[in-house]
Amino acid sequence: MAKLPSKLPGRKFQVSNTNPASAGHTALRAMLCLGVGLTALSAVAAPALAQESETEDTRTMQTVTITATKREQTLQDVPIAVSVVDEATIERAAIVDLNDLQSIIPSLRVGQLQSSANTNFVIRGFGNGANNAGIEPSVGVFIDGVYRSRSAAQISDLPNIERVEVLRGPQSTLFGKNASAGVISVVTKKPQYELGGVVDATLSNENGYRANGYVTGPLAENLAGAVGVTYNKRDGYVDDIGTGTETNERNRWGIRGDLIFEPNVNTTFRLLGDYDNIDELCCAAGNVINGPTGGIIQAIGGTLVPEDPYSYRVAYNLPSTNKVDNGGVSLQGDFDFSGMRLTSITAYRISNLETNQDSDFTGANLLGENSNKTDIDTFTQEIRLTSTDGDRLDWMVGGFYFDETVEIENALLFGDDYRNYANALAGGLNPATGTITDILAGLESALGLPVGTTFAQEGQGFRDDAGQDNTAWSLFGTVDYRLTDRLTATVGLNYTEDKKDAYNNIAASDVLSSLDLVAIGFAQALGGVGVDATDPAQVGAFAAAFPTEFAAIQAAVQDPASNPLLALQPLQFLPPFLGFPNVVEDGRTKDSSTTYTLRLAYDVNDNLNTYVSYATGFKATSWNLSRDSRPFARDFISGSPVTNPPSSPIRDAGLALPNLTSGTRYAGPEDSAVFEVGLKGVYSTVAFNLAYFDQTIEGFQSNVFTGTGFALANAGKQSNKGVEFDVSWNPINDLQLVVAGSVQDPVYDEFPNSASGDLSGQTPAGIPEVATSTAATYFFDVGSWDAYVRGDWQYESPVDHFDSAADQALIGEQKEVSTFNASSGFTNENGLGVTLWIRNIFNDEYITTAFPAVAQAGSIMGYPSAPRSYGVTVRKTF
Template sequence: MSKSEVTPAGRKALSAVLCLGVGLTALSAAAPALAQEQEAAEETRTMQTVTITATKREQTLQDVPIAVSVVDDTTIERAAIVDLNDLQSIIPSLRVGQLQSSANTNFVIRGFGNGANNAGIEPSVGVFIDGVYRSRSASQISDLPNIERVEVLRGPQSTLFGKNASAGVISVVTKKPQYEFGGVVDGTISNENGYRANGYVTGPLAENLAGAVGVTYNKRDGYVEDIGTGTETNERNRWGIRGDLLFEPDVNTSFRLMADYDQIDELCCAAANVVNGPTGAIVQAIGGQIVPEDPYSYRVAYNLPSTNKVDNGGLSLQADFDFEKVRLTSITAYRMSRLETNQDSDFTGADLLGENSNKTDIDTFTQEFRLTSTDGERLDWMVGGFYFDEKVDIQNALLYGTDYRAYANALAGGLNPNTGVITDILAGLESALGLPVGTTLAQAGQGFRDDAGQDNTAWSLFGTVDYRLTDRLTATIGLNYTEDKKDARNSIQATDVLSSLDFVAIGFAQTMAGFGVNAQNPAQVAAFAQANPAAFAAIQAAVQNPAQNPLLALQPLQFLPPFLGFPNAVEDGRSKDSATTYTLRLAYDVNDNLNTYVSYATGFKATSWNLSRDSRPFASDFIPGSPVTSPPSSPIRDAGLALPNLTTGSRYAGPEDSTVFEVGLKGVYSNVAFNLAYFDQTIEGFQSNVFTGTGFALANAGKQSNKGLEFDVTWNPISNLQLMVAGTLQDPVYDSFPNSASGDLSGEKVYGIPEVATSTAATYFFDVAGWDAYVRGDWQYESAVDHFDSDAEQAAFGEQKKVNTFNASTGFTNESGLGVTLWVRNVFNDEYITTAFPAVAQAGSYMGYPVAPRSYGVTLRKTF
């Protein structure tokens, strides 16, 4: 069976959901009669009306004809959701992955998402907090203070949001300051010595002026023991403060000024050894510790702790002016993000990589203007403009450690398995090349130091028009025009002498010297070739043959080949993209309880530059090869920019263009509400960023698609019980991806995206001695998926990812506002690897990030 086929389990689940959709329609038709019979006795069954602002105007969730999930503050409290990472447990279409640092968080909606591990890549899933765009994951993961709701919009949303929403949007809305004094304070004690405190207070400051202040503090020991350094990693150590002023000089004018600052200073994140390949024995032979093939012991062995420090802050001003039949909104914002990390990226107790540090500074200014109609007649419209100006500065260092030379000698065949003695093979090479012996090749401190950056300016005009053709039928047209310009740069100081050696040229020089020819003298070489053409051709072939040139056996040790910086004479480091995207939709109200819609929308994301040490010239600009092989002409070679062992890859990934066709059905009745949507979504040129073991390969997938069904149902079968089930059934496929890092993936299933993902929850409400109480349980399920798109790598890794996680909580609140919540996440210690990858410079070994084990705690809360 090819990877693109839906499995029997997927077909069975798909059939079940189709039956569920039919059943819900029948249930919806019967619900009014049921409600009339029991309306007086069971008023508490009435479904709560949820108001959202995803469409830039207030509407109820059921009235919005788009695929959107909403999590309000009550659900956040009851489900013990602390930050955006936890949202995926109740929104099946959303996946959130935290990778090697606290700042590397990736958001995926309907299988589409990227943006981690490279500051040049903006995410395909846009995150907005109070209307302000957060351009990188480091500025998105703060603990959630004073949240009112979180709205997750699925599919491209460029006609509603001005910046990068090709796959979807996460919109976080916080509570406005109030003119009555009030607030909440809560404290949590949890396992692993966890302590969390939050406080929020609001009230009047003067006539027409209200203010609010929120603070968060979150500290917890690490749940992973690092037996190499004696520390605990995967800890929590973060805090934040947020101030909010609301000034309303009259009923038609309001100003909201918000300022925030938060800091993360943690040891994170541990990658465990899942497959211990042949290099594991070498690591141990040179004195390095490994905890082999036991990822769920939550024990690792590193030689240095992985530090993370992230500082985020910003200031925004939203101004709203109500005129006759129209509202003018202006949102002006400045954001800054400062990231400093240093990771033990070989993930062993050996000092192979002594430093993998990153310092990234991002400064962002955004300005948005919107005009929104307010007359409520047959025509509703919104038009807006968005401006984005961002500066990114990056400094990286990837340097070898003190054990690297011994490791390189062992990889080169210098390890005696019987005695454990390692012969210094590189010393012989140094001597043969006339280099200082013992101090030249594979030395601690050698590697890469790079200085990269990007200046990005963009602007867009966008808007939507809703026209009620009849009292029940509404047509929507939305447009967005975007221009995006980037000036990128990257320069690297490469000091790895071993990786700079051209072993073909060296072998050629040594062979020619035997004939008395100086290979550095073109005239002597030409004369020899003319006099001895057959012999010269044989020499050229021999130096490229590992059987005849033993130096070629050392090529696998050249992990950090020389880097060609840009801009240069061939590559200008500039990109300029523009696109027009649109939304077309028809929405029909079947009756007051049931509506349906059909829509077609397009989205766009501009070019993303590879601002990392893995940035390499395109194959169209350079043809690798030793001068000995007489490689064909290419622009970089013709410009005199060729370097020994220079390899090709990508400087950037071109724009993403997304389309989605969607049909939806929404219903709300006295005791049941449901949403059902079929989607067929495609991204042309999806910006794929895949770790290969020594770096990241950034490339455009020709075409990636996903189609399926999404559903969510909330049902109150009795007045005290609420049931919820939500799910996504999908079939993600690489329609065309001939040049991936794993070869031609065209027609293959996209790895890491489950065919079936569901979230189920039950909440029961009751009274205990005058206290309002509840007990809640939820279950997150994802069908098994591969960790790699390469069949060979997946076979070597073996384990698939399958999620089967339960969470539970219970809470009690009295009339004075005092409450207590007891909660457990991952009740049964579900075990799976969230993300897997080839071990760095350790062929045959694989690492992975194990899911967090069971956590539990108690929260005390006082509302006033």
């Protein structure tokens, strides 16, 4: 590992490129070097660590290369919006996992939801994929060229990261797996033929222990290997006073092996194998708004910590467990021929998730179980042929194949407090005495059912068996043609076909939810006039003889004022489920799309580059593999069977069930497009990037929690336009200042049928208009130690938590982020380093994600931001 530079630009620089035509450009790039990874720079030549010259006391400044474009290029030369975080940044900014990247990349947002594996990546306000294994992420994650299809497979700690590249906007012509919103590409270190490695250990508050080890070296003349291990454990920072446990902990480890075999100068094979395990109690949601149901919770003996999410105290009746196993193997082969390189990447991965959560987030046992077991097996094959010695023409063509199986087992079952809770919601609670009348017993008796043991019983609910088989393939390629020495035109194409076969079968045992309360009221009303509602002849005769009275009965049974049974409808949380495939719904989708990239890039001079581009992206249909999957309205029109319902395919096939309503089985494809203009400059003490973007997604796959489930639907059109910028400035010797940010204007252009009503013309919740990341780093010497001190500030302007105006009015407050971090490090010539770090210095408090409380109308829950953390890391490089 290179030493930290004791001095930054201001000393002499050695330019190793002796070509007079490019010496000036190279010198300017060398002068940019202000320390690799002090921050992420977007589409601009990133600073790099000074390397110790073996022959002279001067230092040669290197520029960072990236491979997101499938060929090695400097950031200055790449005319796309891309940010890079390298190993030095990860060390200095105390970045532990991908969640922390958002603190230095303003256009990236990472949200961890109800479990360790439910992590959502968002770029420029676009992103989804958590909370439903049937939904593909809009932001694609690749690790060493291998696509990670779900968030559970993306969050592993990696012991040997070289850099992380974040590409903004739709990506289709460089990656076989189309990504409609952006790409996160993680690149790890390759094995070396010299023995080396690094070990580090971290001690932090909350009894945190973290250790990494990485060793590499030769195994034979043409064979090198590397092994990396990581271990990360920390107590939870949330106290669960209900179960007596601490939640939001860390407990994960992983191992990774890597082999490089080079039988000759033109052939390289890289074999990677990894396994990681997560077994954590996570993630606590605090009570933000304590609605009218809070008193009922306490009346039935449940506890809660009302409206105090930043106390980091919750009261649950069972700990929320999360177990994730990830593993896989990949083989990459690179074969150099005359003027071209053939690359093949073959990979097989598994991801297994098991969770059980207290999803009512109270001390009352309303939901005794909300378990999920998801197994995902993924096979991918990518082949690329890339030119290597083009004069005016560079090209790349490739093919990609994807085969994945998803299997899901869910259970959502009532707990032993649910019947009392249901009776209280139905009006059985006496506020004066706190006693609860068993209202449900009266209904059971009236229907001739066993009293006290039929409705709202412990263990009733849903058991779910769902899954899908997904195969996809694509052909893609790009051509770069230098029209002049300074002007380059790029054309890229991608053709994708995607097939999915999905299924979902749920066994529903909630007896109360299976009752058609309108039909029961109708039968009772007819019985009162001596008509048997089960006899069509009697009903028809009565309707013919007394049409006015019959119409009045039909209207009355659908009016809560006349039919008291309708007061129980809000308790029918888990009605019978219509599984698929069935004779109406085949459970199959097939999508195809051609996407493209058009770009012109122009070198104004050796210091200034500009580009203009237009690119499109695509994401295939995502199936709703959850209990909220319902027939489309076109297949089923809801209505009571006693009130002359309209004809529909579901009803005509005899598949109608009591209380079955329409919804979505899947969300159709996303089609994205972005127009972008960028300007990049590199000067002796300043580097900057400025980009204007106008990005739209047609049919954005929205997945919104409604309080009892998730509503998956296509937004007609969602767009975002704005400006992204970053500036790196070296005002004095040894000091670097960096500011990066985005100013954007997101909007739902068309979204008439959202779960929150017509949102057309409104600003989407959760996307800040202004987001910035500011950092300052100062280098100095302490005796024989190279040292630095670093501080950074992450800011996001206030933004609504909800698209729903009613829910936003209920919570009142907006989300605003203003978080400060700091670190200081010391490294000597023997490879020994010490880093002191602190994150969220001033305990910035905000709710990362808010949502309606489960089956508790008027209450709002939310995930509070992590409190201050601090620690010390000791590192030895050899």
